[in-house]
Amino acid sequence: HPEHYRHARWDTAFGAIITQAIMAAVLIATAATIGRLNPNAPLDTVHQLSEAIIPYLGNTWGRIVFSLGILGAGMVAAIVASLAGAWGWGEVTGFRHSLEHHPKDAPWFYGIYTTIIVAGAAAVITIPDLVSLDIGVEVMNALLLPLVLGFLVALSVKALPAEHRLRGPYLWLVLFVTILAGGLGVYGGLNSIPGW
Template sequence: MQATDASRPSPASRLRRFLVVFGPGLVVMLADTDVGSVITAGQSGVQWGYRLLGLQFLLVPILYIAQELTVRLGLFTGRGHGELIRDTFGKGWAWVSALGLGVAVTGALLTEFSGVAGVGELYGLPRAASLSIAAVALLAVVITGSYRRVERVAIAVGLFELAFFFVAWAAHPSVAGMLKGSVDIPFRDRDYLYLAAANIGAVIMPWMVFYQQSAVADKRLTPEHLRAARWDTAAGALLTQLIMAAVLIACAATIGLRKPDASLETVGDMAQALTPFLGQTMGNLVFGLGVLGAGMVAAIVVSLAFAWGLGEVTGYRHSLEFHPLRARWFYGVYAACVVAGAVLVGVWPDLVSLNVAVQVMNALLLPLVLGFLIALAVRALPAAHRLRGWYLWLVVAVSAVTCALGVFGALAGLA
């Protein structure tokens, strides 16, 4: 009995272990609530009140299941997602996954930089100036050559998203209205299904999987960190969906009640629509901080995910622990993503209207993302930690239902 007690880690050692592991899950989840997701949640609240609120909470366990598999793969194999697909299924399938990643990254970067430009415009800052400042800041963060430093900056910036909770509180939503609306679901309405698909697509995206698995490998975490990594992922999954719910509630309780036909395709649209309820200064400040945090942390994660993923497929050096001169391709791809995203939004400002469409595209990519995750969890993990038994069938069933809902909603809305 004494030996058992001696071998049991103390609370202090468990806390130290958690702090070592803490980061990748929270960062990727804060990035998950990116500009496109925020606008999708806002549009959901305006058009459908609280009818899509319940979906936000149903997606918490689905998000956790997907990212927990990602963490498990990173911890037990020590390899990133693209590298693991290449080694397990061959280069052809690795390039298929990289292609899906590239499509998702392109759409995400357009929404992130559109959001940053929109915040600048709230304060009269020219689009070229705000995009240039954002691009320089994003390049400066990563060029330091330290994963832990990048992670700390990403968390600090992403926490500005907590401003959305203040917006929801200030909107004074009706609890009875939320409960009633959550169960009043118009299953046959195509517009509703389209937005439901967009909300599903806003939860699980290819770059999230690539980023978290690569971050776990880059941070050199080991199987002994699995428990703490799961808590990190669970906390992040709950936080990101609470933020989505806060945005939806704020817009449903204000704009949805008085201007249900309002179109919120830009950050400016959202902030201006809330002005009568929060005041112009407060509306701009709170929404500006939230969107800026969402856009910047997502831009870091998305660009790094592509640089890691492409490196894992092609074989070039891909780690933030390498000096930029020793990993030129890795840092070059990251820089190219940042600069290209800023330039495209600067040249074609109307790209902000793609926010909801990008999330729908992510829903259509779900079968590819979840399919690879499950296949790797069955084939690539050590035998004792592979998906098997009832949990395997639970994961397959949940993934199949999620994919079916996302794809059906997307196709129904596009029909």
């Protein structure tokens, strides 16, 4: 509903800034600590990553903080990705697609939501190399970025109410940023594939 747009914009902006600030803090802290004690240590497994950070927080607190960070990131990602997939399916098919509905009233939504969670958990349990899995998912994300951004721009031009549609110089700015971000995503994704 249009009356919720302002709050949705603030919510999105606030969430994006907070999550990126946390990510930057973790990357900076990790980069500052990993190279000091053992700069040539391999970082090929989750255990090796945790061992690189633990010495600065102590064995107990280091493991607790690292575990909580991994658990929190995984839970947020699992919930957001599965809900987005179920919601998108409901939008396309016309089925009820909201958490405000009881599972009996929205079986497709909850079924798809549960299926995505179970499939993700099965992948994590059965694939032994989680670092490679994570890199593969990020490469896929980078390669799909132009498609996702293109659909978002198309929706903002065609589907929004007329007074909120992108147009004029702002549309061209958004298109430029979209093409730049999508191009960088594809470039980064392809460069991370061995042999490219």
